[in-house]
Every structure is written in C-alpha cells, then in structure tokens.
Amino acid sequence: MPIPPTSLPRRRLLTGSASALAAAGLASFHQVALAQAAAPAAKPLPGYAGWKKADAVIVHSATTIETKRSAFGAGVVTPADQLYVRNNLPTPPEAIVADRDAWQVQVDGVRQARSLSVRELKGMGLDTVTMVLQCSGNGRGFFPSKPSGTPWTVGAAGCVVWSGVPVRDVVQALGGLADGAKYMTGTGGEVLPPGIDPKSVIVERSVPLDAMQDALLAWEMNGEPVPLAHGGPLRLIVPGYTGVNNIKYVKRLAFTAQESDAKIMSHGYRISPPGGKADPSQPSVQEMNVKSWINSPLPEGGPQAAGKVLIQGVAFGGMHAVKGMEVSTDGGKTWQAARLIGPDMGRYAWRQFVLQTQLPKGTHVLASRATNTQGDVQPEARQENQGGYNNNSWADHSVTVTVA
Numbered sequence: 001m002p003i004p005p006t007s008l009p010r011r012r013l014l015t016g017s018a019s020a021l022a023a024a025g026l027a028s029f030h031q032v033a034l035a036q037a038a039a040p041a042a043k044p045l046p047g048y049a050g051w052k053k054a055d056a057v058i059v060h061s062a063t064t065i066e067t068k069r070s071a072f073g074a075g076v077v078t079p080a081d082q083l084y085v086r087n088n089l090p091t092p093p094e095a096i097v098a099d100r101d102a103w104q105v106q107v108d109g110v111r112q113a114r115s116l117s118v119r120e121l122k123g124m125g126l127d128t129v130t131m132v133l134q135c136s137g138n139g140r141g142f143f144p145s146k147p148s149g150t151p152w153t154v155g156a157a158g159c160v161v162w163s164g165v166p167v168r169d170v171v172q173a174l175g176g177l178a179d180g181a182k183y184m185t186g187t188g189g190e191v192l193p194p195g196i197d198p199k200s201v202i203v204e205r206s207v208p209l210d211a212m213q214d215a216l217l218a219w220e221m222n223g224e225p226v227p228l229a230h231g232g233p234l235r236l237i238v239p240g241y242t243g244v245n246n247i248k249y250v251k252r253l254a255f256t257a258q259e260s261d262a263k264i265m266s267h268g269y270r271i272s273p274p275g276g277k278a279d280p281s282q283p284s285v286q287e288m289n290v291k292s293w294i295n296s297p298l299p300e301g302g303p304q305a306a307g308k309v310l311i312q313g314v315a316f317g318g319m320h321a322v323k324g325m326e327v328s329t330d331g332g333k334t335w336q337a338a339r340l341i342g343p344d345m346g347r348y349a350w351r352q353f354v355l356q357t358q359l360p361k362g363t364h365v366l367a368s369r370a371t372n373t374q375g376d377v378q379p380e381a382r383q384e385n386q387g388g389y390n391n392n393s394w395a396d397h398s399v400t401v402t403v404a
Helices: 017-024 026-038 166-172 209-214
Strands: 057-061 063-067 106-108 114-117 127-134 156-166 183-188 204-208 216-221 235-237 250-258 291-297 307-316 320-329 337-340 353-360 364-371 399-403
Touching: 026 235, 156 166, 156 235, 166 209, 166 216, 166 250, 183 209, 204 209, 209 250, 235 250, 291 364, 307 320, 320 353
Parallel strands: 106 250
Antiparallel strands: 057 063, 106 114, 127 156, 156 216, 183 204, 183 250, 216 235, 291 307, 307 353, 320 337, 320 364, 337 353, 364 399
C-alpha cells in the first residue's frame, strides 16, 4: 500500500438514487426527490484519513470511522483503506511520520531504563502477529438502552497484520524487568490540550504483565508503515486485548507496580452497571471475548433467490483460537455446523466461516455462534452495562433476510 494521500474525497452521491427513480417511475419522481433532499449528506472523511475508501466506511465523526458490514468481503485481512478508526484525542500532526525512524519511546521499569528510537528498535528483534483489532464499544449500537458513545454495529473491528519488535526482546535488551512490576503501561503521544490536568485526558492504559509475552512495538501494518490514522510511526500492539489497550503513537512503555491513575484507566472503559458510574473497583475493558457475525447475505443486498444460499462471516475467540462454528437460519431455534475456511493465521486472528444451505421463500433470521478452544461459547444475550462495552450477543448480531 502506498503512503496514503491526505486530500479529502469528493462528496459521495446518494447511493442508489438512479435505481430508486427507475423503480419508482415518473409518477413517484417528486416524492423520491424530496426524500433524497431530506436525507442527511454523508460526512466527509477527515483529512488524516482522507485516503480511506469512502464507500466502504461510515464516518460518525472526525475521530470515529466504521467499516460497513457489507464491505468486509471474503478475505481474512482487513485492508487499511477500510479499517475502522477510533481516536480518543485529535490525531497528532503529520510531522510525526516525516521521519519515522527518529520517533522515540521511553522504556521504564527495566534495569537499564532509556529512550529508544524506532531505528534502534528495529535492531532488537522482529516478529509478526495477525490479530483482531476491535473497539471496546463494537456492538454498542445494538443496546436498546442507547449508551452514550459511537453506536457501532460490527464495523469497529478488523483483522490486521502487525510487524515490529517483541516487547519481551526489548525488556531483555535493557537488562530485564525491575523488581515489583505487575503491569505493562503504555502512554500515547497525542498532543494534549493546554491548561488542564494531563491525567484527565491522556491516553494511558495498563494491562497485566503477562500480556507482555505476545506484545509488539509495531512499525508496520499489513506490510506497510503504520499510517498516522492507525497509530504510526509506532504502536503498542497487545494481541487479544481491545483497541484502547493498543496504544497509538506510543511514547512511553513502563513496567509498573500499579495501574495507571490516568482517568481513561481509572474510570474510563469500566464495566459499570446500567445507570451506575464507573470507578476503579469495576472490571476494566481488556481481554476480548468469543464473537462472530454474518457478513453475507445481508438485508441491504435485497431479496435472495430461493434455493441454495451461501452464508459467510467471521469469528474470533478472544484470547483463544476459534474451534467451531454454528449457523442458524431460524433465529437460534436450530443450529447447523459451519465450516472454518481459509488460512489459520494464529489464535488472535479471526477465521472465515461458510455454510451452504437451502432457504425457502419467506423471511429468515440468520445467526452465527462461535466456540473457542477453551470451550467458551458465544452467548445469546449481551452483558448489560452503562458504557455499551463487550457486546458479543449472537442474537444482537443476527440479520434478517428475505427470500423471494
């Protein structure tokens, strides 16, 4: 992938306008035109992500961009130009990727604490991991309580290939861990607003020390330099953990005895009861859970022809590999085993699944249910919580299609 341009795309035309007019006929022209005029215009891509494929994403805001469910396609790896974006702070200036190798990260909590450039990191080790990158709020849009935050459905996720130096190799090169380390804490390099307490806005997250074993300091994404939109020039990658724990523009990596006291850690991304307020005693949003959804067929594709239908989607097991898949065509009353297909790119990546089946005329509720190697089964119901986090309900992620 070439270095993405930053120019804004032209405003997209209203999807399906010509076909809608043809179907409606001249007698309905006036009503169709009025409906199109009343429809809100699609938001333009922000400049830092202007290189993304506009018809494959939904722009919620300048810092939140979702992949359309219909855009996931049949491949395993999510292309960069349609991968979702979730930023907690405005994106840093383009200048930070002008000389990527010069970017510095301070490493603390080791016996030889020091600052390292990306150029130095590239001489310490190399590994590649394919993993699901998923926002903690993916699926929030299915909560009937309508929690505050972006109403993601399935598109705040993707399967991404990261390359960089294993964190464990960096620790070894710096003499090993200092005594008392219990957490790995990453700090982002966003520009903080002046005049306020940095801890109230800084992106700084702690994960259990064991996560270090598979973590990377990554400078490549899908075989190209990590784009600014996705954390370049250097991102902390913590496989199996939700997106907020994969720190963008990482400027400090510390091995600490306590969790960070930054607000985003102490009160943000906590599993709080509905109507409650977050506090440090509540579970933190960290490890992902087992999940799947169907990407084809979808209702927006129009009525399906009766007969053979190929149902396909993706599944991932959180911290463990996917072991089995089931698909239901009747809203979960009965289930059929689906096939896992395509390359197995490791326990943190998602797997494709397919089921070829017969669908008679009528309306069908299609659902998928994954099981991982630990025996964890994707549940029917979501876990209700104030923030709308960690929704892996198969019922919520089902789709209703019509067979004509």
